[in-house]
Amino acid sequence: MARTILHVDMDAFYASVEERSHPELRGKPLIVGSDPKGGKGRGIVATCSYEARKFGVHSAQPISQAWRMCPQGIYVQPDMPKYARASECVMRILLDFSDLVEQVSIDEAFLDVTGSRRLFGDGASIARKIKNRIRSDQRLTASVGVAANKFVAKVASDLRKPDGLVVVEPGREAEFLAPLPVSRLWGVGGKTAALLKDIGLQRIGQIAALDRRYLVDRFGKGGEHLWELSRGMDDRPVAPEEGYKSIGHETTFEKDTEDERLLHDTLLWLAEKVAQRLRANHARARTIAIKFREADFSTYTRRKTLSVAADTSEEIFPQAWNMVRRLIRRGVAVRLIGIYGSNLESERAGQLALFDQPEQKDRRLAAAVDDITRRYGDSAITRATLVSPGRRPTLNGPTRSIPK
C-alpha cells in the first residue's frame, strides 16, 4: 500500500510573521536579515517577502547585494524567539493530523498521514484542512506537497509557492519529475549539476531514462541514489525527532579580522549564547563543533565529543577555542565563526560529578545569570572580558535575537 506523505513548507516564514505583527508592512518588499548598514552590512538575508523576491532578493544572499537590488526595501532584523513561538503553534496544528511529524527546520515539516486517511480523508483533503487551519488560527500561509514519499512531496510543495498545493498521485512520480531541472534532485548542488550538464543531462527525466549501472560507474554510490530519486523512489520514513538536534550560534564579523583577541572574545560570547540556549532547552551537548570561515569563504569545521555532556560556557569555550586556535593562520583574515552543540542529552539524565568544582559551581553561576537575563534582558549581565571598550563583538547574523 502506498504511503501518503505531506511536506508542509511555510511561505516566507520570518517575513510573514513580521507582517502579521505589523500589518502596515503587508504588500511591501520586506527583508529579514542582518543590518544592511546602507549597503555596507556584511551578514545575509534570512528570508524576504514575495514582493522583495520580485527585485531579485532571496534568502542566503549577502545583505549588501540585497540592498543594491532593493534599496527601497524594509529591512528588519530577525527576532528568533518570535519565529520559534510561531513555529511551535504551526507544528502543534500538524500534530492534530498525525503523530508522525518530522520537523525539518523552523518552517517545514514532513507528515506521514497514511494512518489518518480514514479519519480525515485522502492526502489532498488533509493538506487542504491543514492549510485552512494554519490560515485561520495563525494568519499564515503554507505550501503543501502530497506524494507517496518524502522526496516527491518536498519537490511538490516547492512548485507553486506561495499558498500552493500540489498532489502527485502514486505511480505518477517519474512523470511528475521528468520535466523538472536536475537541480531539484536532493544532493545535486552546483557542482553535480555542472557535471550532469557536461554529459548533457539537464532534466530529471533524462536521468531516469539512463541505465542504473551507467550512473553507478560514473558517479559511484551517489549515482545509484540519483537514479532512484529521478524515478521518484525514496523509502525513508518520516521520523519524528524530539526537540532540537543541535543548538548553535554563529556570527559574521563587521570586518574580516585577524585579531586573535577579538576572535577569542567573540567565541567566548558565542559559547555563552549556546550554553544559555542549551540550558533554556534543558539540554546538554556531548559534541561541540566549530565553524570557521576565512575571508575567501574557505570554511572549516571541527568537532569534539566530550566524555560528559556540557551546558556551561566554562565547559564549552575551552573546547571550542582549542579547535579555533589551531585554525588561525597569520595573514589570513576570518569572516565568520560559530559554535554548535549537538548529540544532545536531557539535563536530568547523566553522570553526576564528584567534585563541586568546576562544573557545579559554573552551573550555579550560569543559573544566576540566566535568571538575571530573563528578568532584565541579554545586555544586563555579561563577562568583563566582553565589555572592554572596542572589544565587544557585534553580532549580525540571522541568529540574532533582539531584546524586547
Add this chain to the structure above:
Amino acid sequence: MLFNVKRSALLGELNLVQGVIEKKSTIPILSNILLDARGEQVDITATDLDVSICCGCGADVGEEGTMTVSARRLFDIVRLLPEDSDIRCVQLENDWMEVRSGNSEFKVVGLPRENFPSIPEFNGPLVSIPGSLLKGMIQRVLFAITQEESRYSLNGALLALAPQEIRMVATDGHRLSLVSKAAQFEGVETEIRALVPRKTLLEILKLIGDQELLVGFARDENHLFFSIGNRRLVSRVLAGQFPNYEMVIPRENDKSVTASAKMLLEAIRRAAVMSDEKLRAVRFSVTPGNLEMTASSADAGEAREVIGIEYEGAGVEIGFNPQYLLDFLGVCGSENVVLSLRDGDTQGMITPSAGSDFDYRYIVMPMKF
C-alpha cells in the same frame, strides 16, 4: 660519528622512544632523536619538551660524535632489516647519516645537533622505589585520568611519597582511583607531592616492562626524574591544583555488598551491550543476596543480569556508567570486591576484599536516569 651496532639492540631502544616523539610536531627537531656515540655505547635521547627519555645500547664506536635524525625513519629502517643483521651508521657532511646493513644502504636527512633541546639533569640522590610496586600503582590509577585536554590539572595522577607510604590518585571528575602502600622510603624526609602527566606514566610502564628492578626518583621545582635500569626519564611536573580528593571519600556508605569480581565484571559487560548509546548507564538494584543489573535502550532492547552477593540490609538502587566499573574490575587483582553504597545519589566506593597487595579504593559517582 661512526658506529656498528646489532639490529636487535638498537631496535629495542628505538622502540622505547617512539612514544615520546610527537606525531604531529610543529617543531621539526622534536621528530628527531639525538644519537651520541661515545666509548663503547651509543646514547639515544628523545623529547617532546614535556617528557624526555635517555637510553642507549652497546656499540662498536669507530669515531665518537653526535647528530640527530628522524626517529620514525630510523625506526622503520631498523625494524625492517633482517633479524640478525649488523648495522653501520656513519655521519656524513651537512647532517646526513648513512645507514648500511648487508646489501641495504640508506642516506637519512638529519638536523644540526645544536638545535636539539637540552634535557634537564639531576645530580642529587635518588629515592629508590621497587619497579613492580610503582608499576602496580600506575596500572591502578591510569585509566581514571581524564582524556580531556582542557582539564589541565587532571591530565595526570597525583604522586605522594612519604617516608613510610607511597600513594597515587587520579580522577576525571566522575570517578577517582586511590591506591597506596605502606613501605619504607629512605631519603624521604617530608612528603614529596607531584602531579605526573599521563604520558609520563605510560612511558614509565613501558620502561619498567617486566623487569624486577629499583626505580630511582627525585623531583626539583619543575621536573621529575626517574632512573629505570640504565635508562632515564625526565618529565615536566603538571602545573595546577589537584582537587581535594579526601573530601569525596564516602564515610557514610552503610550498605556493603561483597561480590565475585569475575562474575560482576562479566555480568556488567553483558548488560552494557544494551545500555543506551548516549547515556551508557546500567541500573544496579541491590537486595539481600542478589544484585540485579539492568540496561535498556529505546533503539536496541533490554538486558537483565542477576548475580548472587553477600548482603543483608535495605534495598538500594543506583545507576553507574558500566565502563567506569569495568575499568576497576579489570585491574583490581582480587577474587572478591566490596561495593559500599548509601543511596542512588551518593558516590559508591569499591575496594578489593581483604588480602590485596595494595590499599586500593575506587570511588564512582552515580548516574541519574
